[in-house]
Amino acid sequence: MGQKLDDVDIVENSSTLFKYLFPFIYFFLVSDVLKFDEFPKIIKETYYRILAFNNVLIIVGLITGAFFLTTYKGPWRFGYDGLIFAQNEASFVFIFAITTxxxxxxxxxxxxxxxxxxxxxxxLVATKGIFLYLIVLALFHILIRVSLVKVLGILAGLLTFVYILLNSFINEILLNSYAVFMYMYNKGGLLFALLSGRDQFINEKLVPLISGYWVFPNYIFGGQEVKDYYIEMGFFDLFLFFGLFGCIIYLYVFYRIFSLIPFERKFKIFFALSLLLIIATAGHFFESGIAGLHFLLMxxxxxxxxxxxxxxMVSKPK
Incomplete structure (x- = not known):
C-alpha cells in the first residue's frame, strides 16, 4: 500500500528537498567564479577566519568544558566541534578543510x-569520520609521497615526543573513544559499533518502509517521510528520497561537479574513495547545506x- 498523504510532513520534506538541492543551486554561483582570472581573496580569507575562530572555540571548549561547544550531547563522549551543531556536518567540514x-x-x-x-x-572533534580520514590520509601520504624508512623513523620520534608532552590529554581521547566503542560493540556487535547503531535502522526503518508502504513508482522516484524513516547513511537516504532514477541523476550531477576539482590523479582517486566510504556510513552530507558549501569552497x-x-611558474625567468 502507498503512504498516505496525511502521514507526510510536507514542511519537513520540502526543507529536506531544498537541502539536497542547495549545493547545486550554490554551484551556479561557483561556476561563474571559476571563470575569474583571479580568486576573490575575500572568500578565502573569510573562510580561513571562520575556521580559525571556530577552532579557537574548540580549544576554549576543551579548557572550560563548555557544553554548547561539545560534539556530542551526552557527557560520556569526548569531543568539541565549536559552533557546528551536527556532529556529522562537523566531520565533513573538517575533512574538506584538512584536504584543502x-x-x-x-x-x-x-x-x-x-x-x-x-x-x-x-x-579534538573526535568523530569516527575524522579519525578514519586522518588515518587513511596518513597512510596515503606515507605510501605515495614519502620514503617508508624515512617516515617511520620521523613518525616514531614525533609520536613519542607528542605523547610524552601530552600523554594525559591523549589518554583521555583514546580511552574515551575505546570505552565508547567497546560499549557499542558489547551492545550490538562490530557492525553496530562501527556504524554507531545505524545498521539497526535498516531493519527498523528501511525494510518496513519499502515492504509495507512503497509501491512500484516509489522504487523509481522515491518516497521518504524524513522524520520517521531517516537512516543516517548517505546513499540509503538518497535512494529513499529520490528513488533509483532520481538517485542516478543526482549522483551524476554531483560527479560532474566533483570532476572539476583539479586534484592530482592518485590523490583524486584516494579522496573520492575516502569520501564515498564516509558518506556511505554517515548522514548529513548530501542533505547538508553546510557540508555542501564547504565542499564547494574546497x-x-x-x-x-x-x-x-x-x-x-610561467612568469619565472628561464
Whole structure:
C-alpha cells in the first residue's frame, strides 16, 4: 500500500528537498567564479577566519568544558566541534578543510599556519569520520609521497615526543573513544559499533518502509517521510528520497561537479574513495547545506591555488 498523504510532513520534506538541492543551486554561483582570472581573496580569507575562530572555540571548549561547544550531547563522549551543531556536518567540514590545507602544502608547496590551525583542532572533534580520514590520509601520504624508512623513523620520534608532552590529554581521547566503542560493540556487535547503531535502522526503518508502504513508482522516484524513516547513511537516504532514477541523476550531477576539482590523479582517486566510504556510513552530507558549501569552497580554493601556481611558474625567468 502507498503512504498516505496525511502521514507526510510536507514542511519537513520540502526543507529536506531544498537541502539536497542547495549545493547545486550554490554551484551556479561557483561556476561563474571559476571563470575569474583571479580568486576573490575575500572568500578565502573569510573562510580561513571562520575556521580559525571556530577552532579557537574548540580549544576554549576543551579548557572550560563548555557544553554548547561539545560534539556530542551526552557527557560520556569526548569531543568539541565549536559552533557546528551536527556532529556529522562537523566531520565533513573538517575533512574538506584538512584536504584543502593538505593539498596546498604537500602538492602545491604552499606552507601556511592554517595547516596546523586546521589539523590539530580536528583531532579534538573526535568523530569516527575524522579519525578514519586522518588515518587513511596518513597512510596515503606515507605510501605515495614519502620514503617508508624515512617516515617511520620521523613518525616514531614525533609520536613519542607528542605523547610524552601530552600523554594525559591523549589518554583521555583514546580511552574515551575505546570505552565508547567497546560499549557499542558489547551492545550490538562490530557492525553496530562501527556504524554507531545505524545498521539497526535498516531493519527498523528501511525494510518496513519499502515492504509495507512503497509501491512500484516509489522504487523509481522515491518516497521518504524524513522524520520517521531517516537512516543516517548517505546513499540509503538518497535512494529513499529520490528513488533509483532520481538517485542516478543526482549522483551524476554531483560527479560532474566533483570532476572539476583539479586534484592530482592518485590523490583524486584516494579522496573520492575516502569520501564515498564516509558518506556511505554517515548522514548529513548530501542533505547538508553546510557540508555542501564547504565542499564547494574546497573546490574553489584548490582550483585557484593551482591556477596561481601555474601562473607563477610561467612568469619565472628561464
Amino acid at each position: 590545507v593538505y593539498y596546498r602544502r604537500f602538492y602545491l608547496g604552499i606552507k601556511e599556519w592554517m595547516f596546523w590551525i586546521v589539523l590539530l583542532p580536528s583531532i 573546490l574553489l580554493i584548490i582550483h585557484f591555488s593551482i591556477k596561481q601556481k601555474n601562473q607563477e
